[in-house]
Amino acid sequence: MMANSPADILVELEAAVATCPLDRCARILSGILQLLTGSRDRSQELLCGVVDGVLLRLTERVEVGALIELTTTLADLKVAPPRTLRRLASHDNADVACPVLQRSQALATADLAAIATSCGERHQRAIAARDCIEPDVTEALIKRGAHLFHALIKNPGTKFSEAAYATLAGADQDGEIAKALVLRPGTPDLIVRKLLSTAPAKPAPVRAAPAKPNASAVAPVQAVVAAPPKPPSxxxxxxxxxxxxxxxxxxxxxxxxxxxxxxxxxxxxxxxxxxxxxxxxxxxxxxxxxxxxxxxxxxxxxxxxxxxxxxxxxxxxxxxxxxxxxxxxxxxxxxxxxxxxxxxxxxxxxxxxxxxxxxxxxxxxxxxxxxx
Structure with missing residues (x-):
């Protein structure tokens, strides 16, 4: 009798998972999680490649509660099944996606950038809270809107490209973004100088001109006269x-x-x-x-x-x-x-x-x- 190849075995295993009862799927998922968390780095890498397809099948067969348990576990692994990780990170349910989006070191930068361009606001904020955000991901988030600007600036792990700095400066209507960037310890000195040199000047205080007893008898004067700011008292x-x-x-x-x-x-x-x-x-x-x-x-x-x-x-x-x-x-x-x-x-x-x-x-x- 000829032995089946590893690929054939995996295909049969995936097919079996696709038809087994739901409660059994949940038990299988729990067992795979125990294997992943209990293995060493090298064996974990090999195991992730083996079980990735099975986990993908299981994600289609278990309830949201099991998915949340799965994503919470995978989010903290240095090595994780890549296709399953992408599936979870792009899940419509933010409770499922956010742990991976915020914490996973195994999720590729390209995947994060792609998800950032189409995900919901909770997903976006989870990505903006990561310990390290690469420039491509930062640019993708900035394009989603001003509601993420300050979260990205306040995160010391955010990496900004020149294009990102230019976009932020161009969207700065009231000077608040420039202030936040200038105060941010990681902002390059050259960028700080550009921001300060282009910041809108503060309007000088004005005072009303004294009332004229007879407007027709005197020469026209300006309605307001700029007064130099007074030093502190x-x-x-x-x-x-x-x-x-x-x-x-x-x-x-x-x-x-x-x-x-x-x-x-x-x-x-x-x-x-x-x-x-x-x-x-x-x-x-x-x-x-x-x-x-x-x-x-x-x-x-x-x-x-x-x-x-x-x-x-x-x-x-x-x-x-x-x-x-x-x-x-x-x-x-x-x-x-x-x-x-x-x-x-x-x-x-x-x-x-x-x-x-x-x-x-x-x-x-x-x-x-x-x-x-």
Missing amino acids: SADYASARPEIVALSRVGKLNDSTVNRFAIRGETANLFTALSVLSGAPIEIVEHVMSDDDCEGLVMACRASRLNWATTLAILSNRNGPRLSFAQRERAQLMFETLLLSTSQWTVRWGEIAASANTGDPGHRGAKMGVSR
Whole structure:
């Protein structure tokens, strides 16, 4: 009697599964799961290839509860039956698909990208929560809509291509996406600079022109006149300082926090943070923030131990005209070549401190005694 080949045996096994009672299918499925979870890596790889077709048949013959058990188990295996995994990942029922979509390391990138283009919202969010998301998958998710943008940006495992960054920037209506990307630690410095240089300028506050007693007797004037933003008041500093000092004491007065202050325009918090971090009085911080030359501000940021991305955010969000590309390049070169000790000495006791101290002796910062 001639022995059947392994392929013939598998065909017969699949055919048997297709006609066996449902309760028996569930028992077979449970037994295969035990084999998969109990085998070593090498034997597991061989076993996955053998049982893949049988598992595919079983997925058609068992109820949703058994499928959820199957997908939960396969999602945590480094090696899993590929065709069965794809079937489960693309299942219409999100309870079945999401464990594999979110956790499986065995699911191919191409399969994830293909599923992302057609799956439901729960499926999309499961993919967006993966520990590692390859650029092709990221691009596929971005094309599905803005509801996934922030989830992808907040996930440290997301990998963005240049095309993905361009799509996000093009869809940014209110600047919130740019802010999130600038604050994201993994965003490349070049992208940060592009985002900051193209961010919409904040509208200047306006005040109504005084009422005219006789409009026909005077020359026409503009209805509104732009007023330059006022620096923080003593009350603003007094309100900001306790929180800033508390953040510093617990080690949370860092680049991310200061970057957020700059982008959101929280001037009192930003000025106070630079004062606390650099050890310079608040009047020196105000002086370098208002100086047309950015050299003093770059030194203050370097003295505060901030990184270049945060420094650029501060430079790009202060009052006055935006820096040109050449000015930004010069500022970065200065930042990268400055010694920390030199920067700290200059903003505390050097020429920058002397320049600030020659101003109004009744300065509110001096009155407050806001120096560290």
